[in-house]
Amino acid sequence: NEIYANGLKNIKPSISFHPLEWEAQAKEVLPADSFGYVWGSAGLRETDDNNRAAFRKWAILPSRLVKSGFPNLKTTLFGEEYNYPIAIAPVGVQRIFHPDAEIAAATAARKQAVTYTLSSASSTSIEDVAKANDSGSRWFQLYWPSNKHHDITASLLQRAKAAGYKVLVVTLDTYILGWRPSDLCNAFNPFLRPDNIGVELGFTDPVFRRQFRERHHKEVEEDMGTAAAEWARTIFPGTSHSWEDLQLLRKHWDGPIVLKGIQTVQDAQRAVKAGMQGIVVSNHGGRQQDGGIGSLDVLPEIAEATKDKLEIIFDSGVRSGADIAKALALGAKMILIGRPYVYGLAIGGEAGVSHVLRSLLGDLELTLHLAGIPSVSPEVLNDSVLRRIAS
Ligand code: FNR
Numbered sequence: 001n002e003i004y005a006n007g008l009k010n011i012k013p014s015i016s017f018h019p020l021e022w023e024a025q026a027k028e029v030l031p032a033d034s035f036g037y038v039w040g041s042a043g044l045r046e047t048d049d050n051n052r053a054a055f056r057k058w059a060i061l062p063s064r065l066v067k068s069g070f071p072n073l074k075t076t077l078f079g080e081e082y083n084y085p086i087a088i089a090p091v092g093v094q095r096i097f098h099p100d101a102e103i104a105a106a107t108a109a110r111k112q113a114v115t116y117t118l119s120s121a122s123s124t125s126i127e128d129v130a131k132a133n134d135s136g137s138r139w140f141q142l143y144w145p146s147n148k149h150h151d152i153t154a155s156l157l158q159r160a161k162a163a164g165y166k167v168l169v170v171t172l173d174t175y176i177l178g179w180r181p182s183d184l185c186n187a188f189n190p191f192l193r194p195d196n197i198g199v200e201l202g203f204t205d206p207v208f209r210r211q212f213r214e215r216h217h218k219e220v221e222e223d224m225g226t227a228a229a230e231w232a233r234t235i236f237p238g239t240s241h242s243w244e245d246l247q248l249l250r251k252h253w254d255g256p257i258v259l260k261g262i263q264t265v266q267d268a269q270r271a272v273k274a275g276m277q278g279i280v281v282s283n284h285g286g287r288q289q290d291g292g293i294g295s296l297d298v299l300p301e302i303a304e305a306t307k308d309k310l311e312i313i314f315d316s317g318v319r320s321g322a323d324i325a326k327a328l329a330l331g332a333k334m335i336l337i338g339r340p341y342v343y344g345l346a347i348g349g350e351a352g353v354s355h356v357l358r359s360l361l362g363d364l365e366l367t368l369h370l371a372g373i374p375s376v377s378p379e380v381l382n383d384s385v386l387r388r389i390a391s
Pocket of ligand 1: 037038039051089090091119120121141171283285286287315316318336337338339340342
């Protein structure tokens with residue numbers, strides 16, 4: 001209504017309402033290497049393509065003469081009620097997309113009442129993001145340092161807890177960065193560039209700072225290049241942890257722990273066995289491993305096997321209200337939005353992120369309303385509203 005009322009006064013929105021055009025608008029304003037970093041996927045982009053193709057295999061069947069108002073979008077996870085079934089996915093180094101970086105995105109998330117997930121590759125500190133998001137809902141994502149740096153892991157978790165982050169999201173698919181031709185062609189690794197991104201989250205960590213001082217006999221600020229490279233090696237250690245290691249995290253985090261990057265039933269069941277509270281069915285938006293399956297393609301079997309035992313969150317390839325509805329219907333309770341909000345951040349800072357969130361939520365609301373689906377609760381929004389139309 002607000003948008004069409006403005007149209008009567010000849011005021012047209014400056015940011016597109018077509019989700020696929022956000023990418024093109026971001027490309028216009030970003031330097032080529034920053035754009036390549038957000039757009040980039042692994043290898044031939046097959047996983048990324050499969051993420052999108054997976055949504056087109058399902059169609060929403062509408063029910064008519066359902067007398068209901070606008071749908072109730074509230075969802076419950078870990079015993080808490082969330083206003084909306086979408087959250088901001090963790091995305092690192094936001095300073096390469098906009099000078100206001102994570103502060104802009106975390107402020108927009110607070111204003112739109114959407115949960116913000118802070119990345120451990122953030123270019124803003126845990127505490128500063130918490131300040132911008134004070135009354136908001138926030139989760140903390142861990143890129144998990146190797147066991148020899150367990151004191152740094154413990155420090156990050158303790159800081160996140162003290163700053164009001166409620167859920168720990170542990171990313172399992174990124175112990176080393178994927179083969180991304182766009183970044184290789186631009187010779188661009190943002191984590192090695194303290195000048196434009198700061199990787200402040202690491203630089204502000206007291207344990208990392210102390211150890212740097214002991215190793216080099218100088219402060220982080222006196223050799224930002226070396227500090228950036230060491231922080232990058234800390235959070236991307238090059239080798240994976242084991243399932244047993246998860247118990248180390250439990251000692252430092254008493255809230256819900258969610259494993260991000262799950263793509264098989266077997267791993268989802270291992271997460272249950274390891275006592276985890278949730279999983280993110282995700283392939284990192286196809287950025288890590290090429291030749292992979294669409295994330296939505298594996299969601300139904302994983303949900304079927306484990307949704308009564310832990311909370312299922314989903315991401316990779318979500319671009320519209322219908323996409324969100326399909327992932328919810330196939331068993332997820334919360335959907336993480338990745339590239340779309342980063343494009344919004346690039347285009348318009350805080351206002352751009354707000355625009356993308358409001359746009360996706362408006363689209364979701366009308367999609368459900370017009371399909372006669374009164375709420376996102378799993379009793380109502382489940383696979384009975386979908387038909388599989390392609391294999
Ligand atoms: C990411 N992603 C990511 N994930 C994570 O756990 N920690 C991180 O720091 C980052 N950083 C990051 C940077 C950029 C530029 C992108 C695009 C993505 C992955 C992200 O959380 C999410 O899994 C995907 O973005 C979901 O796929 P779509 O929505 O982008 O297709």
